[in-house]
Amino acid sequence: MAREAIPTWCFAMAVVRLGRRVLLVRERKHGQGWYLPAGRVERGETFYDAAVRETREEAGVAIAVEGVLRVEHTPSSDGARMRVFVLARAVDDTPPKSVADEHSLEARWVTLDEVDALPLRGVEVREIVRAVLDGAFVAPRSLLAEEGARW
Numbered sequence: 001m002a003r004e005a006i007p008t009w010c011f012a013m014a015v016v017r018l019g020r021r022v023l024l025v026r027e028r029k030h031g032q033g034w035y036l037p038a039g040r041v042e043r044g045e046t047f048y049d050a051a052v053r054e055t056r057e058e059a060g061v062a063i064a065v066e067g068v069l070r071v072e073h074t075p076s077s078d079g080a081r082m083r084v085f086v087l088a089r090a091v092d093d094t095p096p097k098s099v100a101d102e103h104s105l106e107a108r109w110v111t112l113d114e115v116d117a118l119p120l121r122g123v124e125v126r127e128i129v130r131a132v133l134d135g136a137f138v139a140p141r142s143l144l145a146e147e148g149a150r151w
Contacts, residue, residue, distance in 0.1 A: 007079035010041040012050035015132050016063050016088045021109040022129045023096060024118070025058045028104055033121035036085075036128065037061075037107075047084040047144060055088070059107035060097030063088040067138035069131075085128070087138050 014037045016023035024034045037055035041047055048065045055063045069085040096107035110118070112133055115126050142149075 006075070009079065009081050010047065010050075011038060011081070011083045012041055012047045012054060013038040013083055013085040014051040014055045014063060014065075014088050015069060015085060015128060016055060016059075016061065016090060017132060018090060018109055020133060021111055022115075022132065023055070023059055023061060023090075023107060024110050024115070024125070025107045026105040027058075027121060028100075028102070030121045032105060032119075034110075034115075034118040035121040035125055038083075046146065048086065048141070051084075051086045051088060058097075058104040061094060061107070062091045064091050065141060067140055068143045069128075069136055069138060071144070084144060087132065 014023075016037065023037060025037050026032060026034050037051070037058045039050065039054040039058070041050040042053075045053070051065055052063055055061055065086045065088045067087050069087050071085075072081075072083040074081045096109065097104070098106055100106065110129075112126075112129055115129050120126065
């Protein structure tokens with residue numbers, strides 16, 4: 001009996017750190033709550049490429065991905081969702097966007113204490129920020145490689 005392929009939706013989630021602050025984005029959707037720069041991986045993109053693109057679109061900040069924080073795979077009856085959380089840093093001192101556009105309303109660098117004062121998209125935001133600022137394990141970029149990449 002042939003097995004059916006599982007449709008999988010892939011998302012890149014960027015945790016961009018600057019000292020004891022993390023970059024958050026005020027979203028247009030999802031109740032206009034604050035969240036990490038994140039979005040769907042587009043056809044032909046790697047998770048790393050998607051994290052860089054989404055952060056530039058939503059926050060106006062260019063980043064370099066430093067490593068992998070977490071890979072989540074959530075199966076359901078109609079497919080699966082895969083989220084890859086990466087740790088990144090800004091490549092320059094360009095300030096986050098302050099003017100709304102089609103991608104987001106604004107972005108800013110926040111401390112853990114400031115996160116508590118923001119209307120968040122979900123409680124996981126605080127948990128993620130705390131874990132990263134407390135020194136969460138970061139796997140090397142090589143953890144998530146394309147097929148055929150050198151070992």
